[in-house]
Amino acid sequence: MSKVRVITEGALILAIFLVLMLFALYAPIIGTILHLVLPLPFMLFTIRHGIPLSIMMLIAGCILSILFGSVTNILIAFIFGLSGLTMGYFYKRKSPIGALIGGSLAYTFSFVITYIGAILFLKLDFIKISIGLLEESIEQSKSIITALDANTNVEQQFEQLEKGLDLIHILTPTMFVTLGILFSLFSHLVAIPVLKRLKVEVSPLKPFRDWRLPISLIWYYLIVSVLIMIKLDKDSFYFMALINLYYILQFCVLIQGYSFIYYYSYKKGLSKAIPVIAVIASLLLPIFLYLIRILGIIDLCFPLRDKITKK
Numbered sequence: 001m002s003k004v005r006v007i008t009e010g011a012l013i014l015a016i017f018l019v020l021m022l023f024a025l026y027a028p029i030i031g032t033i034l035h036l037v038l039p040l041p042f043m044l045f046t047i048r049h050g051i052p053l054s055i056m057m058l059i060a061g062c063i064l065s066i067l068f069g070s071v072t073n074i075l076i077a078f079i080f081g082l083s084g085l086t087m088g089y090f091y092k093r094k095s096p097i098g099a100l101i102g103g104s105l106a107y108t109f110s111f112v113i114t115y116i117g118a119i120l121f122l123k124l125d126f127i128k129i130s131i132g133l134l135e136e137s138i139e140q141s142k143s144i145i146t147a148l149d150a151n152t153n154v155e156q157q158f159e160q161l162e163k164g165l166d167l168i169h170i171l172t173p174t175m176f177v178t179l180g181i182l183f184s185l186f187s188h189l190v191a192i193p194v195l196k197r198l199k200v201e202v203s204p205l206k207p208f209r210d211w212r213l214p215i216s217l218i219w220y221y222l223i224v225s226v227l228i229m230i231k232l233d234k235d236s237f238y239f240m241a242l243i244n245l246y247y248i249l250q251f252c253v254l255i256q257g258y259s260f261i262y263y264y265s266y267k268k269g270l271s272k273a274i275p276v277i278a279v280i281a282s283l284l285l286p287i288f289l290y291l292i293r294i295l296g297i298i299d300l301c302f303p304l305r306d307k308i309t310k311k
Contacts, residue, residue, distance in 0.1 A: 006049060010057050017041040017061055021076055022068055036183075036190045038076070039084030039103075043191055046088030047200055054085045075117065079110040087187065091195070096205040100184050108180030115176070127172055131165055138165075170234070173244045178251065209262035213252055218300045221249045250293060257296030260304065267308050 017038065024034035042061075046054040058081040065077040086106040090098035118124045168175075188205070195202050224246045232239040262275045282288040298304065 006053065009048075010045060010053065010060075013041045013045050014057055014061055014064065017077075017081075018064060018068055021065065021073070021080075025073070025076070035080070036186050037194075038080035039087060039187050040191055040194055042081050042084030043088035043091060043195070044198065044200065046085050047092045047195075050092070051085070051089055054088065058082060058085055072122075075114045079107065079114060082110055083107045083184070083187065087184070087191070091191075091200075091202055094203040096188070096203050100188055100205070103184030103187060104177075104180045106180075107183045108176050111176045111179060127169065131168055134165055170240055170243055171247060173240075174247045174251075177248055207262075208259055209266050211255070211259040213256050213300065215300055217249065217252055217256075218297060220245075221253060221297070224249055253293050253296040253300070254289070255296070256299055257292035257294075260295055260299040261292070263305055264308060 020034055020038055020041070024031045024038060027034065042054060042058065045057055058078075061081050062074045062077045065073040083103050083106040087099040087103040090096070090102050115126065118126060192202055192205075224242060228242055228246050232242070258275070258279060261278050264270075265272070265275045278288070278292070282292050
């Protein structure tokens with residue numbers, strides 16, 4: 001392909017990206033959905049022309065995004081451009097699972113850079129602001145309850161909620177990782193049908209029911225679970241790293257549990273609604289969440305799937 005044609009195609013794809021970004025930022029309802037489409041132009045360009053040219057397009061997209069709105073638009077272009085570029089690279093290598101992992105890391109990295117940039121240059125700490133708003137809401141709720149019934153033990157009722165707010169600040173890295181995984185997954189789900197429609201060959205991802213995490217994960221989970229029982233200073237870096245790693249491993253074990261439920265339902269010919277109901281029930285009732293984590297641990301430790309297949 002000639003250089004002129006590549007430049008023309010890059011300019012066209014970049015223009016499409018900027019238009020989508022404007023709609024995503026300023027369209028009231030459709031904007032939220034369009035955020036998941038923003039990585040697509042960079043995915044497509046990377047699949048066709050590789051990393052070096054895509055990096056140049058990413059830089060151009062970040063610069064041009066400023067001309068179509070506020071300076072903060074550069075952050076939007078950076079987040080979705082880098083993630084689309086990364087996922088496109090792995091799609092080109094016929095590795096959809098690599099695209100999910102790479103996309104998750106790219107999104108997470110972008111979110112962290114954006115968060116640090118907002119603190120350094122805009123003097124805005126979004127997490128502290130959010131926690132402050134929640135604390136104000138709790139105090140207002142306390143005042144209302146006390147006014148209605150002076151004998152109510154307000155502090156005891158809100159104790160767990162206040163502890164949860166303290167935990168939010170500690171679990172900031174876990175929040176970034178979780179957001180990165182979710183954005184990568186949704187971007188993949190949106191991208192696959194569009195790329196196929198554009199005649200781009202993309203290797204299919206394994207069905208969720210066949211997902212198997214490494215067995216070594218259970219050892220990491222066990223070691224971290226034991227270490228977290230040790231009394232440590234909650235402000236220490238060691239404690240923050242440990243508690244974040246613990247929750248990330250819990251999330252992985254939970255995914256393994258969900259995967260087993262889908263596998264069991266498929267092998268037994270059960271209704272597709274059953275695993276969906278199980279997921280929704282676990283999100284609404286914490287006891288089910290606990291049971292699914294145990295199921296994930298058992299699935300990692302023992303060959304349950306082999307026994308189901310034999311039967």
